[in-house]
Amino acid sequence: MYKLILIPILFFLTACSDRLVRVMPYEKEYLAQDKMKLSPVDARAEQEGHIFLIREASAGGESAFQGGCGCR
Amino acid sequence: MKKILILLFLYVNVFAAGQVGDKAMNFQLPNLYHLDKKMSFNDYKGKVVLLNVWASWCGGCKEEMPLFVKLQNEFKGSSFSILLSNIDTNSQNAVSFLKGVDSHRTLHAVYDGDKILPRAYRCIGMPSSYLIDKNGRIVDVFVGSINENTLFKLKAKIKALLRK
Amino acid sequence: MQIKNLFMFFVSLVLLELTSIASDVKDTMSFGADTYSDNANVQVYSPTFSIFKKLSNQWMVGLKMRIDAITAASISNGSNGNHVDAVTGASSNSKLFDDTRYAPTLLATYDDGDNLLSFGAYYSKEVDYDGKSLFVNYVRQLNEQNTALGIGVSQSFDKWSPIFKRNLPRDNRNEGKIDLSINQLISPILSVQAVYSHMTSQGFLSSPYHFVLQDKFAKFENYPDTRTGDAVALKGVSLLSTRNSINLSYRYYKDDWGISSHTINGEILHDVSRNFTTGLRLRYYTQTKADFVKQVGAYAVTDKYFAVDYRTSAFDSYTIGIPFIYNMRGSSKLTASVDYYQTSNNAHIKDWYGVSSIQAVFTTLTYSFDY
Numbered sequence: 001m002y003k004l005i006l007i008p009i010l011f012f013l014t015a016c017s018d019r020l021v022r023v024m025p026y027e028k029e030y031l032a033q034d035k036m037k038l039s040p041v042d043a044r045a046e047q048e049g050h051i052f053l054i055r056e057a058s059a060g061g062e063s064a065f066q067g068g069c070g071c072r
Numbered sequence: 073m074k075k076i077l078i079l080l081f082l083y084v085n086v087f088a089a090g091q092v093g094d095k096a097m098n099f100q101l102p103n104l105y106h107l108d109k110k111m112s113f114n115d116y117k118g119k120v121v122l123l124n125v126w127a128s129w130c131g132g133c134k135e136e137m138p139l140f141v142k143l144q145n146e147f148k149g150s151s152f153s154i155l156l157s158n159i160d161t162n163s164q165n166a167v168s169f170l171k172g173v174d175s176h177r178t179l180h181a182v183y184d185g186d187k188i189l190p191r192a193y194r195c196i197g198m199p200s201s202y203l204i205d206k207n208g209r210i211v212d213v214f215v216g217s218i219n220e221n222t223l224f225k226l227k228a229k230i231k232a233l234l235r236k
Numbered sequence: 237m238q239i240k241n242l243f244m245f246f247v248s249l250v251l252l253e254l255t256s257i258a259s260d261v262k263d264t265m266s267f268g269a270d271t272y273s274d275n276a277n278v279q280v281y282s283p284t285f286s287i288f289k290k291l292s293n294q295w296m297v298g299l300k301m302r303i304d305a306i307t308a309a310s311i312s313n314g315s316n317g318n319h320v321d322a323v324t325g326a327s328s329n330s331k332l333f334d335d336t337r338y339a340p341t342l343l344a345t346y347d348d349g350d351n352l353l354s355f356g357a358y359y360s361k362e363v364d365y366d367g368k369s370l371f372v373n374y375v376r377q378l379n380e381q382n383t384a385l386g387i388g389v390s391q392s393f394d395k396w397s398p399i400f401k402r403n404l405p406r407d408n409r410n411e412g413k414i415d416l417s418i419n420q421l422i423s424p425i426l427s428v429q430a431v432y433s434h435m436t437s438q439g440f441l442s443s444p445y446h447f448v449l450q451d452k453f454a455k456f457e458n459y460p461d462t463r464t465g466d467a468v469a470l471k472g473v474s475l476l477s478t479r480n481s482i483n484l485s486y487r488y489y490k491d492d493w494g495i496s497s498h499t500i501n502g503e504i505l506h507d508v509s510r511n512f513t514t515g516l517r518l519r520y521y522t523q524t525k526a527d528f529v530k531q532v533g534a535y536a537v538t539d540k541y542f543a544v545d546y547r548t549s550a551f552d553s554y555t556i557g558i559p560f561i562y563n564m565r566g567s568s569k570l571t572a573s574v575d576y577y578q579t580s581n582n583a584h585i586k587d588w589y590g591v592s593s594i595q596a597v598f599t600t601l602t603y604s605f606d607y
Contacts, residue, residue, distance in 0.1 A: 020379040023421040025198045026159055026190035030425050032129040034561045035481040035505035035513050038429060038471050041559045043284070043600040044573040047270045048555075051598055055577070057523055057547045058497040060413070060433025060467030061487035131567075135262075161478075165510070196380055197349070216349065219293065 092213055096123070096204045097192050104158055104166060104181035111182050119151045120233045121204040122226075125190050126158060128165040132217035133199040137173045139223055144178050151206070152230055156181040157189050205233050262567070264288045266604035274577075274596035276589040278308045284602070288345075296345045304337040304362075337362035350377045358392075364444075367394045375417075386417040398444040406461065408439040425475035430468070435491075437463040446588070448535050448542045455535070455542045460528070465491030479507040494527035495548070503559070511563045517575070519555035532587045546584035546594075553579045553594075568605040575599070 023031070030036055039045040045062075053059055096113065103109040113121075124140065126133035144154045156179050158166040163183045170181065184190075193202065197215035203226070205211050212229060214222060268284035282305070288298040343356030352375040360367035371390035378385065394409040417431040442457035471485035487499040498521070505515035526548040528541035535542055543549075557575030564570060577596040579585065586592055 020420065021382050023382055023424050024190070024195070025380065026125065026127070026187055026195055027424040028198070029127060029129050029159075029161055030475050031421065031427060033481075033507075034563070035507060035515075036425075036427070036473055036475065038427075038473055038483055038485070040483075040503070040505060040513070040515075040561060041571045041573050041600065043268050043270065043571060043602040044557075044559065044575070047272075047282070047598060047600050048575070051272060051577070051596075052521075055547070055579075055594065055596075056497070056521060056553065057495050057526075058467065058487070058489035058499065058521075059435055059465065060415070060489060061431050061469030061485075061499070062415070062433075131262075221293075 091193060091202075091210050094210050096121075096202065096208045096210055097189065099188060101157065101182040101184050101188070104156070104163060104170075104183040105177065107163065107183060111180070113155075116153060116155065116204075117208070118206050119153050120206060120230055122152075122154045122230075123189075123202045123204060124154065124156050124199055125184075125193070125195055125201070126156060126199045127160050128158070128169040129160070130198045134169060134173075136199065136217040136219070137170070139218060139220070141174050141178050143223065143227070146227070147230065147234075150234055152234060154179050157184045158182070159184050159187050159190060161185065203229060203233075206236065262288075262606045263290050264567075264604060264606050266602055268600065268602035270598070270600045272596060272598040274594055275591050276308075276585075276594055278306070280307075281305045286604075294346050294348045296347070298343050298345065298356075300341040300343075302337075302339045302341075304335075304339070305333040306335040306337065306362075308334055335363045339367070350381070351375075352377075364397055364399045365394065366397070367392060369393070373415075382421045384417075384419040386415070386419070388415040388417075389413070394439075396440055396444055402444055402456075404440050404444055405458075406440050409437070409441060410439050411435065411437045426472065428470070428472040430470050433467040433469075435463075435465045435467075442543070443545060446544050448544055450533055450535060453537045455537070457544060458540070458542050459548075460493065460541065463491055463493055465489060465495075476504075481505045489523075493548070495523055495525070497521065497523035505559070513559075513561040515559055517555070517557045517559065519553075519557075521553040521555075523550060523552075525550040532583045544584060544588055546579075546582050546588065549582060549584045551580050551582045551585075553577060566606065568603070570601075570603050572601045573599065 034040050049062060098113045100110050100112045103111050122140075122143075124133075126137075128134065140154050140156075144152075156170075158181060160166045163185065166181075166183070170177075170179075189195075190200070193200065195215075199217055201214040201218060202210050203212040203214075211233065212226075214226070218226065264286075265288070266284070266286045268282075270280075270282040270284060272278070272280040272282070282302055284300070284302045286298065286300040288296055290296050337360055339358065339360035341356060341358045343354055345352070345354040347353075353373070355372040356370075358367065358369040358371065369390055369392035371388065373386065373388040375384050375386040377383070390411075390413045392409075392411045394411070396404060396407045396409065398404065413433060413435045415431060415433045417429060419427065419429045421427045438461060441461065441463055442459040444456070446457040448455045448457070467487055467489040469485060469487040471483065473481060473483040475481050481504070483501075483503050483505075485499075485501045488497070489499075490496040499519070500521075501517065501519040503515055503517035505513055507513050526543065529543045529548045530539070532544075555575055555577045557573055560570075560572040562570040575598050577594070577598065579594045581592045585594060
């Protein structure tokens with residue numbers, strides 16, 4: 001039974017799928033640029049995460065942590 | 073079971089990285105500082121070479137460059153050469169960066185805008201450095217930037233190769 | 237015994253993976269100044285500071301500090317700026333700011349290029365609220381760093397202590413969140429990300445200061461003491477030309493209070509020169525109301541829940557902004573942004589703040605460098 005669990009975990013940790021290897025490290029020139037980040041200005045992402053949390057009722061969808069406050 | 077696991081790890085980790093023991097690829101590429109002049113790897117026959125594939129957009133590549141300048145100066149007058157191979161889309165970005173860290177052009181540099189070398193060597197990381205002996209064989213591969221710790225071991229290997 | 241041996245063997249193989257390649261973590265520092273100002277008489281000035289120190293090739297520790305100096309009519313009056321204050325004492329007009337919130341975050345990071353683990357603690361202190369949180373995030377790179385799988389968990393243990401004497405039914409506010417993300421490079425000029433978040437809150441979830449005031453009665457806000465929500469987001473960034481890129485994101489949120497929302501964000505970035513990038517961003521948000529929310533003036537004294545906060549009602553919001561990124565010599569960077577935010581007209585906003593909609597401007601300015 002544990003073989004059935006271990007092998008998928010090993011694949012999760014180390015597996016390579018050729019179809020998902022679409023960009024080699026030496027092809028990442030554009031992806032390394034600021035304009036290619038999902039959130040190009042970190043300070044704005046942090047600040048507006050806080051603002052939208054207190055000005056709107058929704059949360060989530062970001063992978064960064066946001067602390068709570070008693071803001072009105 | 074253990075044998076299966078070992079084989080699994082070896083398979084996924086060794087499938088393309090590193091060509092230790094392989095013959096280094098011969099190439100003809102333009103000089104980074106004078107693009108109309110060609111440089112050939114044959115010019116380094118009988119020398120110990122550290123071939124470095126790098127780009128100005130790669131943070132680790134920029135970080136190790138001052139160490140390379142220092143390393144080349146330490147082996148001045150010997151048969152050891154560092155050869156930089158830049159893969160920027162615009163070679164001027166590479167020249168601008170090198171002006172700041174290697175103003176005397178201590179390091180030899182070629183321009184590989186078509187990324188021939190990383191494709192041939194199937195580089196799995198940036199930067200990638202290949203230590204090549206006097207017979208043109210790859211004896212070591214460094215994936216990621218070289219730091220003070222790896223530099224210590226690298227110097228020992230270079231000295232050993234120069235003695236042969 | 238066999239299982240134990242196999243487990244130890246597996247752990248040793250994984251540890252080999254953990255130290256395979258050194259990452260390029262660096263010592264960095266940043267100083268920033270953020271501002272927020274809206275027509276509900278809230279102004280916030282926020283100096284920020286962060287310092288990250290490398291302990292080894294893979295380990296780094298960091299400290300982030302944010303101070304929010306707040307001027308808000310709702311704080312100085314103890315209730316809303318529009319209604320006559322019948323509950324609290326006089327405001328303290330002599331102070332420069334009505335409230336100052338100190339929020340340090342301490343974190344540690346392990347990064348070997350394929351595995352990124354970060355964990356830490358957050359604390360915030362303001363005049364009537366203490367926030368304490370723990371968080372941990374793990375990202376695993378796969379497929380020659382083309383695929384990144386991430387999991388993040390955070391739990392907060394916050395506490396209210398209102399500035400006037402009011403016995404709250406409960407003074408805690410605990411929030412737990414789990415984020416699962418997957419990031420995939422599609423081509424040298426396109427990458428996409430999907431994020432799923434699950435959030436749970438329990439405790440005192442309304443404001444201790446908000447109250448419903450109708451002809452025959454006044455009642456403090458009362459919300460359910462638990463809330464569970466889920467969000468799914470899809471994002472993508474693509475190069476349009478060597479100097480231009482576009483990023484788009486969409487998020488759907490839904491919770492057990494009956495609130496659901498859609499958020500769409502789009503941004504175009506342009507390299508003015510090799511070192512300077514700017515652009516334009518647009519964001520649209522729309523949400524439905526919570527099930528227990530009634531129209532202004534429609535509550536009955538026998539209702540179980542009372543809400544005056546516009547955030548539990550239905551409204552839209554629009555944001556337009558401009559980012560600035562300037563790469564200086566070496567690794568120094570100056571970033572700035574200015575954004576204008578506006579909600580749709582809303583009766584709850586009008587009732588509480590005396591304005592038809594919330595209009596705000598927020599800015600950031602940050603200088604960061606390696607040391």
